[in-house]
Amino acid sequence: MARLIEYGEAPPEVRAVYEDIMATRGTDDVNNFWKALAVHPPTLARLWENVKQVMAPGALDPLTKELVYIAVSVTNNCEYCIQSHGAAARAKGMDDAMLAELLAVVGLANETNRLANGYRIPVDERFKGA
Amino acid sequence: MARLIEYGEAPPEVRAVYEDIMATRGTDDVNNFWKALAVHPPTLARLWENVKQVMAPGALDPLTKELVYIAVSVTNNCEYCIQSHGAAARAKGMDDAMLAELLAVVGLANETNRLANGYRIPVDERFKGA
Amino acid sequence: MARLIEYGEAPPEVRAVYEDIMATRGTDDVNNFWKALAVHPPTLARLWENVKQVMAPGALDPLTKELVYIAVSVTNNCEYCIQSHGAAARAKGMDDAMLAELLAVVGLANETNRLANGYRIPVDERFKGA
């Protein structure tokens, strides 16, 4: 099980990342993912920069990004990520019906992915380059 | 490679599904996925009923559902599904910036899924039940 | 792309494995999988011993084992394995209807795997230890 680095025992470069996470999210604690990555400060700083850039509002809104995150995490069976991004999506407005439809799409895509690969279906010309 | 059943050679129960697909989508042909499933008519009819129900507008809009479909298909590396749902998403409004952000989230989620599992990070109490 | 070692250029320990494969299967050539593994003779010999032991008739009959092999290969999207074990299953009696039902089960299992993981459904007490 991961060793979790708490703020009180963290070196300055870790504290700086924790503070940026808390300020960006308006929270007074960081979740276990960051406390586990903090065993290797360059990885902590790198991942936080990635998350901040990728999950920021842009051409896709933040809730859509959380739904996509859950879709990948369910496909890969990462329990930590399903629960943490499930909570993040709830905070951004996901309700029970949206979660149910999301999981329905994820399940169906996992099914048809195997039918397409199992039958080795050739890609239609009109889809190429989309 | 899949054997593709064309409309002209299809039995009545297959033609009925093809006609419903074309009417629902406003197209004059069905794509290869359906032509391949038609080798087994009960599977063709079953999958089409699933797709019609799951991908219909509901708590999530159709474009969001296509983005989720692409996210799963990229994670599983199903080329047919990436291209067919890529085309469907384009038709529903996905532009280059949206695709780039989508793939960025998919890539990042695949990365953090492994960090969370590799470090075996315990789920924060406040995330449980989300 | 793999370098394929043909019988004529193979060292004695590779020829011995090729001969055992051909004798066991009643064929006069070995397929590309073995020709590729032959770049590393200990791996060739090891894998052939594994395949011979695992795929032999036993508590499960050889056709059932081929169907399971295809199910795994479709789930992982290994085109070589889908096609080579597809041909092996055909030779052992798999017809179109059996293939269609096999892929239907594979697709459905991939779907429900994600629903079970996505909803984090607790295992029923009566299933434990099965």
Add this chain to the structure above:
Amino acid sequence: MARLIEYGEAPPEVRAVYEDIMATRGTDDVNNFWKALAVHPPTLARLWENVKQVMAPGALDPLTKELVYIAVSVTNNCEYCIQSHGAAARAKGMDDAMLAELLAVVGLANETNRLANGYRIPVDERFKGA
């Protein structure tokens, strides 16, 4: 963790599906998978129709279908599905030796899938179209 809908609190359309499951299977309760899907009645009804159709006896017998289900679930690491379909396979006649051979094939297929992909082995002409 999933919220489980018990019969007593279920709306009529959920009760109807539960009753069909119990009648079809000759049991007096439904397992947690269905109780979890019942949070979204259209998904419950849809999945049950799929399972009923796909897992019915046909070109493949019900035990073979359960073995294939386990093979996929082990490859994807879905604990719920491994245990629930493990119990179903036991009820249909799977004994310890059959389970051991099944897992041996699943393990070997997962190994050779990576060797075939890692060496990028070209598909033999005689396997194509199988």
Add this chain to the structure above:
Amino acid sequence: MARLIEYGEAPPEVRAVYEDIMATRGTDDVNNFWKALAVHPPTLARLWENVKQVMAPGALDPLTKELVYIAVSVTNNCEYCIQSHGAAARAKGMDDAMLAELLAVVGLANETNRLANGYRIPVDERFKGA
């Protein structure tokens, strides 16, 4: 959950494998992986021969092989294998910094795998045949 076969209750062919494992590793017990496989002695003997051959020092040193084993196990999310090969790697010299860099590479590779597949990037001519 697996039934574990202890030395005291094991038949002779299982004891012989256990003794070879303990002698090879210089330990006075075997770990649960072997005790679980022992329910099917031919699988136990086969897997042990595989592990002994594949993990022996050769063109790659034993620690590098353990790191590769962890990389695969994290990608597939096999908790047993992450922990058992994590312990083996520690015994062969892996320290915290090496583990952190290993997981960083594993995470990044999982990310770029999806970017390469998602964009369907053509392989550069100069990489082919590497």
Add this chain to the structure above:
Amino acid sequence: MARLIEYGEAPPEVRAVYEDIMATRGTDDVNNFWKALAVHPPTLARLWENVKQVMAPGALDPLTKELVYIAVSVTNNCEYCIQSHGAAARAKGMDDAMLAELLAVVGLANETNRLANGYRIPVDERFKGA
């Protein structure tokens, strides 16, 4: 298929990344991966920073990192990544015997991952926390 952005048509922020890649690697061109990511300059810059940091010599040497990259890419079946990191590993000293042993470990780990998950083997107390 990905649209590839060549240096001559690239905007200044893309050219700056290309120049850093070429300077860091001592080459006079960048490979297709970067040309494809360049459709979205922030993703290009972000990924390059990640690769530069993660793949730099550290507690693990660069060749070991390439071997781990290949192991993940083979497990996920990313052809582009297998070939590009295969070429990178060759340039850093990987020979045929090392590749063969690498793929043997990758194959075996994929096999034992499923045996451990399929039997749901409990983690030995002495492995926990490793």
